[in-house]
Amino acid sequence: MVSEFEVFYRAMASRDQRFDGRFVVAVTSTRVYCRPSCPSRTPRRENCRFFRLPAAAEGAGFRACRRCRPDTGPSLPEWNVRSDLVGRALRLIASGAGDKDGVAGVARRLVVSERHLHRQLVAGVGVGPQRLIISRRARMARMLIESTALPLADVAFAAGYASVRQFNDGMRTAFGCPPGELRSTRLEGPGSTDEGELVLRLRYRPPLASRLLLEWLAERALGGVEVVADGRYHRTMRLPHGWGQVAAEFDGAQDGQAGVTVRLALADLRDVTVAVGRCREIFDLDADPVTIGDDLGSDPVVGPLARARPGLRVPGCADGFELAVRAVLGQQVSVAAARTFGTRLVSGFGEPLKNAGMRALPLTRLFPTPDALAAADLVSIGLTKRRATTLRALAEAVCTGGLMLDRGAEREDCVSALLALPGVGPWTAGYIAMRALGDPDVFPHNDLGLLEAARWQGVADNPRALRDHAMRWRPWRSYAAMHLWASLPPRSPRSRHTAKAPASA
Ligand SMILES: [Zn+2]
Numbered sequence: 084m085v086s087e088f089e090v091f092y093r094a095m096a097s098r099d100q101r102f103d104g105r106f107v108v109a110v111t112s113t114r115v116y117c118r119p120s121c122p123s124r125t126p127r128r129e130n131c132r133f134f135r136l137p138a139a140a141e142g143a144g145f146r147a148c149r150r151c152r153p154d155t156g157p158s159l160p161e162w163n164v165r166s167d168l169v170g171r172a173l174r175l176i177a178s179g180a181g182d183k184d185g186v187a188g189v190a191r192r193l194v195v196s197e198r199h200l201h202r203q204l205v206a207g208v209g210v211g212p213q214r215l216i217i218s219r220r221a222r223m224a225r226m227l228i229e230s231t232a233l234p235l236a237d238v239a240f241a242a243g244y245a246s247v248r249q250f251n252d253g254m255r256t257a258f259g260c261p262p263g264e265l266r267s268t269r270l271e272g273p274g275s276t277d278e279g280e281l282v283l284r285l286r287y288r289p290p291l292a293s294r295l296l297l298e299w300l301a302e303r304a305l306g307g308v309e310v311v312a313d314g315r316y317h318r319t320m321r322l323p324h325g326w327g328q329v330a331a332e333f334d335g336a337q338d339g340q341a342g343v344t345v346r347l348a349l350a351d352l353r354d355v356t357v358a359v360g361r362c363r364e365i366f367d368l369d370a371d372p373v374t375i376g377d378d379l380g381s382d383p384v385v386g387p388l389a390r391a392r393p394g395l396r397v398p399g400c401a402d403g404f405e406l407a408v409r410a411v412l413g414q415q416v417s418v419a420a421a422r423t424f425g426t427r428l429v430s431g432f433g434e435p436l437k438n439a440g441m442r443a444l445p446l447t448r449l450f451p452t453p454d455a456l457a458a459a460d461l462v463s464i465g466l467t468k469r470r471a472t473t474l475r476a477l478a479e480a481v482c483t484g485g486l487m488l489d490r491g492a493e494r495e496d497c498v499s500a501l502l503a504l505p506g507v508g509p510w511t512a513g514y515i516a517m518r519a520l521g522d523p524d525v526f527p528h529n530d531l532g533l534l535e536a537a538r539w540q541g542v543a544d545n546p547r548a549l550r551d552h553a554m555r556w557r558p559w560r561s562y563a564a565m566h567l568w569a570s571l572p573p574r575s576p577r578s579r580h581t582a583k584a585p586a587s588a
Pocket residue numbers: 116117118121122123148149150151152
């Protein structure tokens with residue numbers, strides 16, 4: 084049997100970019116760590132050490148290579164598949180959860196002790212939570228230094244450092260030089276605009292089916308909160324310290340690196356990490372489309388669909404509660420009807436956005452909070468009593484903390500808690516797990532659109548048969564569902580997501 088070391092060493096020697104993000108190689112003679120595809124000379128075996136995460140290499144005293152920049156790029160896709168504590172912790176830290184309340188906050192959120200969290204992470208990825216948070220902060224700071232004109236003191240503040248001194252120390256530890264030097268090696272980037280917006284490039288693994296992603300978002304865009312125009316996606320966001328607005332443009336590769344250009348207008352700079360994390364989730368930028376395509380590619384039904392639409396993503400969301408509300412509004416009605424109700428909900432109960440950036444756009448409100456919806460007269464916007472009851476119960480469950488709808492959620496517990504709400508059945512809970520919790524392996528088998536696609540493909544003609552058939556698409560059933568939905572003719576009478584709610588709804 085070939086050892087893990089040997090597998091990594093051979094992968095590195097091949098310089099295949101597909102291994103980037105799966106591990107990094109640290110070289111003991113130079114104390115620098117690289118991507119597997121680094122164009123530098125292949126180091127000798129005895130000088131190599133392999134780490135699963137850049138943070139682990141930094142924790143062991145290695146610095147990021149300036150040539151191949153192993154500290155940038157999408158996160159390890161494996162952790163999005165795993166539903167264990169390590170996977171949940173990594174997703175939470177990646178979404179910025181450690182920035183505000185530190186390790187204690189992350190441990191509290193996962194309902195484990197800090198010690199247990201530390202032990203599990205060290206055993207799983209070779210690095211503890213504190214180092215992961217520090218490393219993430221340093222990376223965000225570097226991104227801001229290199230691609231914006233923000234003064235360094237503002238960068239320190241935005242990235243979450245308590246003081247400029249801590250910032251200087253942190254940057255020296257991670258990159259081996261003071262922050263000012265990173266600015267002098269500044270990459271060609273779009274920078275920041277006159278309006279005080281930040282412009283950042285978010286990298287992903289190609290391919291990415293951006294046209295289909297934008298179409299999906301446009302079809303569902305809620306008036307006042309979202310708009311797709313000129314090939315860009317714009318939306319408002321409620322962030323920990325205030326409002327935010329984002330505009331994202333899929334402008335393909337620059338300098339050979341696939342990326343999305345994101346413009347951010349923020350009420351408070353400290354929200355930049357969270358805002359970037361949410362953008363990554365909305366566009367599913369941490370997915371590994373080559374692996375997903377390879378795995379689904381051999382299937383006689385989904386294989387041809389996957390080849391026809393390479394890089395199809397499962398869109399996530401900007402906020403788990405918002406997505407859950409939208410899922411309930413989408414029960415048993417068309418996408419267009421769900422959008423109408425959603426827009427009414429926003430204009431009736433969403434917080435008006437005054438003096439916010441990107442004024443030229445019709446972005447006027449933030450999506451309503453759980454508190455606002457728990458107290459709202461929802462029948463007044465034309466919802467049935469039953470649906471209003473479901474939304475109120477959902478809002479109350481989120482207000483009381485009984486329901487957490489983010490990527491740190493324990494997926495099975497969360498689905499059980501959702502199913503316990505009046506009017507929430509397997510379709511709604513599954514759809515929320517797919518898009519709010521980021522579960523890549525959900526299949527809403529009683530969805531009318533999926534059933535229609537399955538019949539058309541000749542694989543199943545009832546929900547139970549479809550559920551059984553879908554087992555062969557594990558662990559990528561969410562992507563298989565996206566491919567089946569995308570295979571439906573656009574004007575199909577029971578178009579995509581015309582979901583049939585369960586009998587309990
Ligand atoms: Zn390198």
